Amino acid sequence: MGGHVCHTGPSGWGEAPRSPGSPSPVAGVTGATLIPLLQQRHPSTLSTPEHTLELRGATLAWAGRDKSSRKHVLELRTREGSEFLIQHDSDGIIAAWHKAIADSIGRLVSSAPRPAAMGMGTGDHAAPSLPGVGGHTSMMGNASGESDSSRVRNKLRKFLQRRPTLQSLRERGYIKDQVFGCSLQALCERERGTVPRFVLQCIQTVERRGLDIDGLYRVSGNLATIQKLRYKVEHDEQLDLDDGRWEDIHVVTGALKLFLRELPEPLIPFSHFEQFITAIKMQDPVRRGWCIRELVSSLPPAHHDTMKVLFHHLCRVIEYKEENRMSVQSIAIVFGPTLLRPASEEGNMAMHMVFQNQVVEHILNQYSYIFPDG
Structure with a gap:
């Protein structure tokens, strides 16, 4: 399946110039990777791939006019920030490419921390998706995302409305007022x-x-043990200073000095x-x-x-x-x-x-x- 894969540099978009005798780039999708290959003069032989593109966390969109003057151009942005333009003159072939790459990215969404938006243009003038290829998936993804956000907001609102007051928690004994640092x-x-x-x-x-x-x-006790005693005072009403953990009297005197x-x-x-x-x-x-x-x-x-x-x-x-x-x-x-x-x-x-x-x-x-x- 012949076509153009162009890696855009930081200076701007645009396909790399090609001489009449230069090889025509093509690519293949395998699992989580897109593999750009070089097609020689004889289409039956393909060289070893120059490199592979990780599709996990990538985004795919139709490139706008500000990205390429050609028709049927896909814009692929990897998780690391690398950007590629993929182009073919045939409507059917570029649509097949869009579907193959979008499906590969979609299968990886479940293992990613956050879902990647599919079929979303990153430019200001993104071209519309081809019917039945990627646009419908993008719209459903947006609707699903908005629905999830709405559910989360509603649950959070209900939780905040139901939560007990600080005073009621204190009355029930769930929260104990501090001792150290208190007036x-x-x-x-x-x-x-x-x-x-x-x-x-x-x-x-x-x-x-x-x-x-x-x-x-005058002698200082172990600071770590003093802090443990302080934690005990703040969280346990049944304080026992004869506990073996506080056997060093300088820990007790140190805690009293800290309180003051x-x-x-x-x-x-x-x-x-x-x-x-x-x-x-x-x-x-x-x-x-x-x-x-x-x-x-x-x-x-x-x-x-x-x-x-x-x-x-x-x-x-x-x-x-x-x-x-x-x-x-x-x-x-x-x-x-x-x-x-x-x-x-x-x-x-x-x-x-x-x-x-x-x-x-x-x-x-x-x-x-x-x-x-x-």
């Missing part, structure tokens, strides 16, 4: 208390296992930061102590009560400073930047850190004065 006030209100349960659990576990462990709160560090508003709220810094700078120790006690008393209930429980625990840690090597200064260095920080990091951070540590150190030293009923 201290909101967390305590949700738990109907003034001190987060996780804070109490960590403190009780540390004190039960012993406060004489070297580097308590991720509070959106620190234990000493942003609104009180400047006031605490101003108070700690006072030269008169009596006035300084009184101001800090008044500031602590003015904290919101969740912040005040959590601070009271936490600092009482830290004072107990300091009682074992000979064994755990955690003095007042050591605890202040660990917790200062976590419990007291400005809303923005503008300004002298080094100077802020000095005062942050001093505030924590003062509260530890004056705990019984600041919390007389503690």
Whole structure:
């Protein structure tokens, strides 16, 4: 079946020139490939194919006038982007070619990720398909595609209309509100208390296992294990810190520090930061102590009560400073930047850190004065 197969380059469309004695290209369709061959002067002998064209993912269309001035020209575009023009003067032969190639591509559609559009022109002036060859298949393909899209949209709309609200999922227990990164006030209100349960659990576990462990709160636990514990806290209401996975006490203390560090508003709220810094700078120790006690008393209930429980625990840690090597200064260095920080990091951070540590150190030293009923 003689005809022309022309590979178009990136510069534009158009058949390659042929000399009178040059071979006439022909092609054959085999499975998933189109095989361009060279027909010699004697039509009975065909040479070895120069190359093959992969039809999987290819598209076939009738070439428009902007692609070729000849009649009966097919435009074949491979998945890799190569473009070929296939032409024959005979209506019947080119129609047979169109059907053979289109059928081959159609058989490969089921194994492709997305169906390839058959008989669709890629140019602005695509010629109409020959009746009974490819045009009807293209139209049915378009209708089928639109129908599938419509069904998907309808199913998605019905699903969204039926889906339960976030509040109802929470009420049923399917979704649990976060603990880490949650506002201290909101967390305590949700738990109907003034001190987060996780804070109490960590403190009780540390004190039960012993406060004489070297580097308590200074030594870092395994970060991966801390993250696993965090995941457990967020997804399981029945948290057991005596589980063997959390046997390293530094994992428990590390998780408590992480919880405090991720509070959106620190234990000493942003609104009180400047006031605490101003108070700690006072030269008169009596006035300084009184101001800090008044500031602590003015904290919101969740912040005040959590601070009271936490600092009482830290004072107990300091009682074992000979064994755990955690003095007042050591605890202040660990917790200062976590419990007291400005809303923005503008300004002298080094100077802020000095005062942050001093505030924590003062509260530890004056705990019984600041919390007389503690």
